[in-house]
Amino acid sequence: MKRMKSGWTVVLFAMIVFLMHSGGELQAAYPEKPITLMVPFEAGGGVDGFARALASRMEKDLGVPVVVSNEKGSGGRRGSIALFKSAPDGYTIGFPHIATLIYDDTLGETKSPVDYSKYAVILRVDTATFFMYVDKKQPFKSVKDMKSAGQALKFASTGIGTPSWLIPSAVGSAAGFKTSFVSGHKNLAEAALAVARGDVVGGTGSYTHFRGVIDDVRPLVYMSDKKSYHLPDVPTIADLGFGKLSTLGVPWVIVGPPGTPEDKLEKLRGVLRKIIQQDEFKKWGLENGYEPDTMPPDVFWKKMGELKEVYLGLKPQMQEKK
Secondary structure, eight states: OHHHHHHHHHHHHHHHHHHHHHHHHHHTOSOOSOEEEEESSOTTSHHHHHHHHHHHHHHHHHSSOEEEEEOOOGGGHHHHHHHHTSOSSSSEEEOOOHHHHHHHHHTOSSOOSSOGGGSEEEEEEEEEOOEEEEETTSSOSSTGGGGGOOSOEEEEOSOTTSHHHHHHHHHHHHHTOOEEEEOOOSSHHHHHHHHHHTSSSEEEEOHHHHGGGGGGEEEEEESSSSOOSSOTTSOBTTTTTOGGGGGOSEEEEEEEOTTOOHHHHHHHHHHHHHHHHSHHHHHHHHHTTOOOOOBOHHHHHHHHHHHHHHHHHTHHHHHHTO
16 A cells, blocks of 8 residues: 555656646746847838838737837947847847947957857848949049049048948048048938938948939949849949958848847747748838848858958058048
8 A cells, every 4th residue: 555655656746747847848938028129220210120020020920029129329339239238038139230349349449348249140131231322413423433533532421430431431442532521420311311412422321221312312332242133233342343342231130149048049030031031021121122131140150250351451441541
C-alpha cells in the first residue's frame, strides 16, 4: 500500500512539474502586449510613413497593437540612443539611424554614447537611396558641370554628419567642386523647398523627400549602382565612375535593443519578411516613393562594414570641410 502511495506521489509530482512547465511556456507566449516601433524622426517623414504602413500590417499577424513612437532630435541620434537603452524584451523595436552613428564613429568629433554594432538586427526593410539635385534655374546639367563653378556651391543640409551634408561633400571631393552648407533645416522635405525657392544651389534626398517640388529641381545623380525605379534616366554615381560612393545611403533596418532574445527576433523577422514580400505591399511602396527590399542581418552588417570603410576613406577630405 505504501508503495502504491509512493508511486502515486511520484506521478503527481511529475504532473505538477509538467503543468508548471507548460504554464511557463504559455505565460511566455510572445507577443502578449503592444509593441512599440520607434522612429528617430518626426511624424510625416519618409521613415515614419514606411513604419506606419508596416505597423498596421504587423498587427494583423502578431495579434497585438504595434504603436509607432516618434523620438526625434539630434539628427536621429536621440531616438537611436533611446532605442539602444530600452528593455531587451521584444516589446520595443525600431529604426536606428545607423548611417549617422557610423559617421560619429568614423568622422565625428564626438563619439556616440552607444555602440551601434550591438543592436539586435531583425531585418533591413529598405534603403533610402539619395539623389543629389539642384535648383532647375541653375546652369548645371550634370555633376561634371559643377566643377567649373569657380566658387563653393551652397547646399541645404539638416546638419553636419547627416547624409545631406556628407553626400555633397563626398561627391564634391570626388568630382572636383567645392561645397558649403546652410544647415538648420528640420527635415529633408524642408531642405528641398529651400532648393526649389532658389535659396541654395542644391540638396540631397530620396525621391520621397523632393517629389513635391519635382518640377522645380533637376536631379543630377542617384547614389547607387542601380537605376532608380522612379527616375530611371538619372545617372547613377557608379555611371560617373565613383562606384564606391554608392554605399552612401540610409539603411532602414529594424532592430531590437542589445540582448533581445533571438526567438523573439526571429518571430518578428518572419512577420516582416512576409509583409514585404507581398505584392500588395510592394505596390504600395513603389506608389509612395519607396523600394521595399529585405536584407538579413549577416549581409546587412557586411554592408555596414563597407560603408564604414568608405567613411574612413573620406576622412581627410571631410576634415577639411569642418
